[in-house]
Amino acid sequence: MAGGFVYTAVESTAMSTAEYYGNTLAELGREHPEIVALTADLANSTKIGIFQQEFPDRFFNVGIAEQNMFGVAAGMAKAGCVPFLSTFSVFASLRCADQLHTDICYQNVNAKIIATHAGTSFGQAGSTHHAIVDLAVARSLPNLVVICPADGVETANAVRAAYKLQGPVYIRINRGFDRVLYGDPDYDYGFEVGKAVELHEGTDITVIATGSCAFQALQAANFLESSDGLKVRVLNIHTIKPIDKEAVLKAISDTRRIITVEDHSIIGGLGSAVAEIIAEAGKGCGFTRLGHEDNFAPIGLHEDIMSIVGIDSNGIIATVREVMNKDFEQDDNWDDEV
Amino acid sequence: MSLSKQEWLALEKKAHELRNLCLDTTYWAGSGHIGGGMSSIDILTILYHKYLNIKKDDPNWADRDRFILSKGHAGIAYAPVLCDYGYNDLEQLKTFNLTNSKMGIHLDANKVVGVDASTGSLGHGLPIAAGTALAARVLGKSYKTYCLTGDGELNEGSIWEAVLSINNFNLNSLITFVDRNHCMIDGDTEEVMKLEPLADKFAAFGLVVKEVDGQNIKELCEAVDFALASDRPVIIIADTKKGAGIKMIEGDYKWHYGAIDEDLYNRCKSELDEYFKARIERVEREAK
Numbered sequence: 001m002a003g004g005f006v007y008t009a010v011e012s013t014a015m016s017t018a019e020y021y022g023n024t025l026a027e028l029g030r031e032h033p034e035i036v037a038l039t040a041d042l043a044n045s046t047k048i049g050i051f052q053q054e055f056p057d058r059f060f061n062v063g064i065a066e067q068n069m070f071g072v073a074a075g076m077a078k079a080g081c082v083p084f085l086s087t088f089s090v091f092a093s094l095r096c097a098d099q100l101h102t103d104i105c106y107q108n109v110n111a112k113i114i115a116t117h118a119g120t121s122f123g124q125a126g127s128t129h130h131a132i133v134d135l136a137v138a139r140s141l142p143n144l145v146v147i148c149p150a151d152g153v154e155t156a157n158a159v160r161a162a163y164k165l166q167g168p169v170y171i172r173i174n175r176g177f178d179r180v181l182y183g184d185p186d187y188d189y190g191f192e193v194g195k196a197v198e199l200h201e202g203t204d205i206t207v208i209a210t211g212s213c214a215f216q217a218l219q220a221a222n223f224l225e226s227s228d229g230l231k232v233r234v235l236n237i238h239t240i241k242p243i244d245k246e247a248v249l250k251a252i253s254d255t256r257r258i259i260t261v262e263d264h265s266i267i268g269g270l271g272s273a274v275a276e277i278i279a280e281a282g283k284g285c286g287f288t289r290l291g292h293e294d295n296f297a298p299i300g301l302h303e304d305i306m307s308i309v310g311i312d313s314n315g316i317i318a319t320v321r322e323v324m325n326k327d328f329e330q331d332d333n334w335d336d337e338v
Numbered sequence: 339m340s341l342s343k344q345e346w347l348a349l350e351k352k353a354h355e356l357r358n359l360c361l362d363t364t365y366w367a368g369s370g371h372i373g374g375g376m377s378s379i380d381i382l383t384i385l386y387h388k389y390l391n392i393k394k395d396d397p398n399w400a401d402r403d404r405f406i407l408s409k410g411h412a413g414i415a416y417a418p419v420l421c422d423y424g425y426n427d428l429e430q431l432k433t434f435n436l437t438n439s440k441m442g443i444h445l446d447a448n449k450v451v452g453v454d455a456s457t458g459s460l461g462h463g464l465p466i467a468a469g470t471a472l473a474a475r476v477l478g479k480s481y482k483t484y485c486l487t488g489d490g491e492l493n494e495g496s497i498w499e500a501v502l503s504i505n506n507f508n509l510n511s512l513i514t515f516v517d518r519n520h521c522m523i524d525g526d527t528e529e530v531m532k533l534e535p536l537a538d539k540f541a542a543f544g545l546v547v548k549e550v551d552g553q554n555i556k557e558l559c560e561a562v563d564f565a566l567a568s569d570r571p572v573i574i575i576a577d578t579k580k581g582a583g584i585k586m587i588e589g590d591y592k593w594h595y596g597a598i599d600e601d602l603y604n605r606c607k608s609e610l611d612e613y614f615k616a617r618i619e620r621v622e623r624e625a626k
């Protein structure tokens with residue numbers, strides 16, 4: 001791990017992603033007395049309550065009043081505290097969008113938003129609790145660093161890194177347990193804000209994934225290697241902003257085919273960010289975005305929704321085959337494009 | 339118009355049926371917001387079985403009374419009410435929370451018949467209810483709007499913004515209930531974020547406040563009758579218990595959301611029966 005810290009926070013592999021967050025925050029709290037924590041009646045659900053147990057005097061539950069929480073956090077940050085605030089991603093990004101914009105980002109205060117229940121991870125709660133546009137909001141806000149970790153260990157890395165950064169950070173993590181991508185907490189895979197992680201080497205096509213889709217992409221790559229003999233490069237882009245432009249440009253030049261996968265709308269998130277880089281590069285590149293089409297998601301278990309939406313390994317495998325069969329480089333026929 | 343003993347008994351029986359259906363649905367789904375579901379059942383019962391002017395066979399009737407469940411997470415109680423009433427097939431309750439079901443934790447107005455607004459994000463329902471009440475005035479319609487909020491939900495600023503509007507526009511066709519069960523997710527409302535003196539706060543904002551026992555059908559009906567006759571908007575603070583009817587979870591904030599297995603289900607069933615018995619005895623004692 002960059003910086004070589006020891007994960008005393010991470011003793012068990014059987015922890016939910018949010019528990020990795022709570023434990024890491026408590027650990028940071030021991031080192032840094034200026035860290036304070038705020039929530040809006042979701043201490044237990046977001047696991048910021050783990051910090052509360054240890055530091056009750058530095059923890060503030062503002063009740064079910066998210067907008068107020070963002071304002072209070074901005075004030076505390078201005079005075080020198082480093083607030084970590086947690087609520088569900090849908091509320092952090094939308095209910096509080098104005099406070100996030102004006103109180104946190106515009107004033108560039110040193111507040112860290114750790115938003116839980118991201119994407120469709122609270123699937124059964126329906127669209128009022130699905131966060132499928134939060135990356136679009138967060139990505140467009142100046143000064144805000146936006147991170148979407150793939151699992152618990154990556155969440156621990158991201159939370160630590162967020163503290164080290166000066167300025168606002170938005171981290172979105174899932175509810176419940178993520179499929180484990182970085183099983184061993186001591187394994188140093190070189191997490192760095194703004195740097196993609198190559199999960200699988202490949203020269204035929206690149207799958208760029210974020211959050212829980214990274215694990216799915218890796219599975220798809222392993223399968224396609226043995227079944228189709230395809231060499232699929234898999235990039236875990238955990239930092240949505242600033243995005244690793246270099247890694248995307250390299251993928252364009254090396255593989256000429258890119259698929260993005262995210263538990264988010266295909267509008268405004270990872271797919272859009274990568275599309276912008278491809279378009280500006282001016283190079284031919286086969287490209288497909290996987291994510292939520294311009295629709296609200298169905299109700300259901302997270303893994304079911306991922307399968308229905310086609311952002312699980314099966315969906316990725318099918319799309320890789322489709323994109324591989326598209327002869328875009330020689331394609332002079334525009335009839336099927338318009 | 340006082341509640342006859344016969345009517346009171348019929349409403350008690352209905353509330354008991356709906357409590358059972360709410361428990362059943364929680365069991366079928368494996369888990370649910372049973373605490374805040376049970377505290378709301380008596381309010382939902384009197385609305386759907388005494389007050390709401392709605393038509394079973396015409397759920398979109400333009401002149402219908404509106405009901406907006408501002409505390410949208412009580413879908414586990416509301417879905418049974420809407421199915422039992424006849425708007426949706428009762429069998430649907432067995433799909434609650436399942437993948438691709440029409441019914442998830444928070445009911446979707448575009449999928450579940452009879453739902454006037456898709457709620458679940460707290461603090462949205464009351465402003466929408468103020469809007470339907472205001473529209474009635476503009477459109478010259480005489481329908482009423484009823485709204486049910488949580489008490490933790492009252493932390494949201496948008497609730498108080500709505501109350502300002504309700505007072506300012508004198509929306510007396512809107513009758514608001516607060517399910518005052520004293521619990522939110524992280525604890526007692528007075529420990530997490532003080533609300534008291536709650537009645538005084540609403541009164542200072544210009545509403546007429548009625549405080550009643552929210553688990554007493556008769557008191558609830560009297561409050562609605564009062565509100566219907568009032569030329570100023572009324573808010574009914576219904577003093578309730580989270581998990582009302584199931585002793586082992588009653589008043590425990592930890593039962594905001596809980597899982598129910600077969601063993602627990604059976605114990606809850608018998609507690610509901612005992613609760614019903616006690617409620618019927620109260621009717622026998624207190625009805626005229």
Ligand SMILES: Cc1ncc(C[n+]2csc(CCOP(=O)(O)OP(=O)(O)O)c2C)c(N)n1
Binds near residue numbers: 041042375
């Ligand atoms: C805007 C918003 N913030 C947070 C939540 C998560 N949440 C769901 S229920 C709940 C507690 C509600 O408490 P209360 O209004 O008292 O409801 P009751 O106790 O009657 O169930 C919270 C915080 C939400 N649904 N919406």
